[in-house]
Amino acid sequence: MKRALGFEVENLTKKVSLVNRSDEPCGIQLVNSAAVGKRAPNDLVELAIEIQKADNFIHANACNKLQIIADQIRFLQQQAENVLRETKLNLDLHHAACNFVKVPGNVYHLYKRPSGQEYFSMLSPQEWTNSPHSHLGSFRLEHDQSWTPIEAINQKDVELTLINKILAQGEHSINMLSLQSSPH
Template sequence: MASSENQVALRNLKQDGISQLVDPQHASKALSTDLVNLAKEVQKADSFVRANVGNKLQVIVEQIRFLQAQAEKVLGEAKRDNDIHHIACNCKKIPGNMYFMYERPGGQRYMSLISPQEWGSACPHPFIGAYRLENDMSWTPEEETKTRASDEALIEQILHNKRVLAIAQPEPAADAP
């Protein structure tokens, strides 16, 4: 037997011969405090919704700022690459090679395969910078080549692991009729 403290007493009202569990007269009456409490709950819910939307919008704003910075970086690199491709070069440009930029006294820049170290003291013009031509015909400044190489190695490793995972996954079994 269940103890009396665990039992719930239900009213069994009869109206028109039908049993009812709720007294319609008491259920339809709202106290003024009920309306105030309801208004407070609605206001509280509005505040939570506004805060939630604000938090989500803040994340989107941060993503927009990040994407703007990325777009500026891409456009800056594209301009640099375009400018370098238009610099005089009397040799065939081959991806993977390092090219060295020099500037003549009149301000004209040119690309060479000969580094300042190879020139030594006989270097004819001031050295501006070194760039490696990539397979996608973009240019990587010499100081960024190690970072780019490690990024490419990581990408290759990820692609290799995806291929390994794709090969290792069993095909789903066909449903038997």
């Protein structure tokens, strides 16, 4: 038992870094170097336990931070996929056949002929009763030349209104800053 305890203490000493003792720290003789160097039998064990706790906490903190980064990476991948999907849709819609000049802010209706040709029309399915061509969707051309599906127009308008309010507040803040910084 004593041999096993000695082995355990030796292992702890290897794991726990203790400060090298000096009988004359900074050139000053200690009053009683034996008393200063004494330690309780389980001091090394307690010190090793504290180091193990610190190691565990540091590992857990690193894992938590890496989890946040992994979540951000997944979010950015999803955003990239959305951008690529929107880009493909916008390119496809801009390449659809059209015999008129498309004006931003207007809604256009995409149809497909039996031949497979896709084209834009100004007539909605409700206006063009008994259309010989299948209706693929209706889209609003935005000022940035992107397309918004008709079912997402209300949401897009809410987003644009919010963005315009933020921009207006930003301009107001900039104007207030310029008034404050101008000499009177």
